Amino acid sequence: MRIYCLLITGLLLGAAHSEAQNKRDNNSPDDPDQCFCELSGQVDDCDCKIEAVFTFNNLQIKPRLNSLLERDYFKFYKVNLDRPCPFWPDDGSCAFESCAVCPCPEEEVPCGLKEEQEEPSTKYSAEQNAADQESCEETGTSERHLGALDTTISKKDQAAFETWQEHDDALMDFCQPQDEDPSSMQYVDLTINPERYTGYKGKSPRRIWNSIYKENCFKPEQEVTGYGSFASNKFVKSMCLEKRAFYRLISGLHSSINIHLSAKYLLNEGKLGQQLWGHNVEEFKQRFHPKSTRGEGPIRLKNLFFTYLVVLRAIDKAAPILENEKYYSGSTEEDSDVRAAIKNLLKTVRTFPNHFNESAMFQGDSHQAHLLMEEFRTHFRNVSKIMDCVGCDKCRLWGKLQTQGLGTALKILFTPASRRKTLRLKRQEIVALFNGFGRLSSSVKHLEEFRAMIEAEQNGEKRIQNRFF
Secondary structure: OHHHHHHHHHHHHHHHHHHHHHHHHHHOOOOOOOOOOOOOOEOOOOOOEHHHHHHHHHHHHHHHHHHHOOOHHHHEEEEOOOOOOOOOOOOOOOOOHHHOOOEOOHHHOOHHHHHHHHOOOHHHHHHHHHHHHHHHHOOOHHHHHHHHHHOOOOHHHHHHHHHHHHHHHHHHOOOOOOOOOHHHOEEEEHHHOOOOOOOOOOHHHHHHHHHHHHHHOOOOOOOOOOHHHHOOHHHHHOOOHHHHHHHHHHHHHHHHHHHHHHHOEEEEOOOOOOOEEEOOHHHHHHHHOHHHOOOOHHHHHHHHHHHHHHHHHHHHHOHHHHHHOOOOOOOHHHHHHHHHHHHHHHHHHHOOOOOOOHHHOOOOOHHHHHHHHHHHHHHHHHHHHHHHHOOOHHHHHHHHHHHHHHHHHHHHHHOOHHHHOOOOOOHHHHHHHHHHHHHHHHHHHHHHHHHHHHHHHHHHHHHHHHHHO
């Protein structure tokens, strides 16, 4: 009997050793097929190293963004979550409670934000009139007379001029226009509707991403079949810079969303509604480990850094516009604090030494460059429209916000020089730009956290093995 027990114990220990050895082989830090094996060295198509982004974001950008995005101006986002899908019949909505969005009652929205949406010119009128008067006094007689004419312009004509300006701005937009009917829009407090795992999965989300990648990303000249084949990094490398950039932007955004879903995962229902949300390492591995992604997971994580650098550069380039924005919410003290925080953030962004170089794109023959730009813009607009096909309201909310944020970044970067002086950003675009950047920033930070957790997991297995053998 004693010999039998020893044999059974030996077999169990041997099986445990074999299983642990397999896990260690699959997750060894020296194994090139690791989730993080691409997260070092140069970011593709950028003059910047991944290590520099980690340090700059985690130490300087993310703490500033965290504080800024809790302010009223940035946390209230106006959106239409009922716009029908323009590409295919509705295939049903997510029935989970976690998919629902809690809209804000009208009385909870700061009055300044509502006034701006309804009549954007009113908050600037007194200041603008004073500035115009001072400018007129410095000009010649003929110009002063012309300036005097401006003060008598009718409201109807003023509205027409604003419509022309909006039309010109719309030509530069990379996202579908907002709804003209205010009744279709609702305010959402982003801080009480956080992006996290909702249980929305299966056919519907696969259809969304397949449509984005297969129908809207540029294709290499070599014919390929299937989403998996097209998404291969070797095919992306065969395309020109602009087409590679489009794919990396979408892939980086997709990776960022997947990181959020893995980092904000329902770990425990808890008691009395006290749910526990946190990092799910296995979910993260499933989404990014080479063995579950045909070897593409680490490259997709690397693309996150490309998307991050593009948006960082857009914020830097838009600094003159962003520094002059009033960030009006109706609270004098809060608005002053927000303006100071924005200036501090922009000053920090300016210190980054290796910004993305957008001037390298859309070069060469001017006609061909223009056609490629319009194709680029059309493809991205389609991506923004696809967000109305998402079946989970919370996923739709954050998908619309993040695509609008990325679209705003592209608008800033690629508005022609001839129109740059008249470029305007609406509050909705500014809110989406900064919240979208906040999502990318959080993803970079979460990567560091997941890496530490996986390394701790591996070290724990080694300690167990050393104890038994």
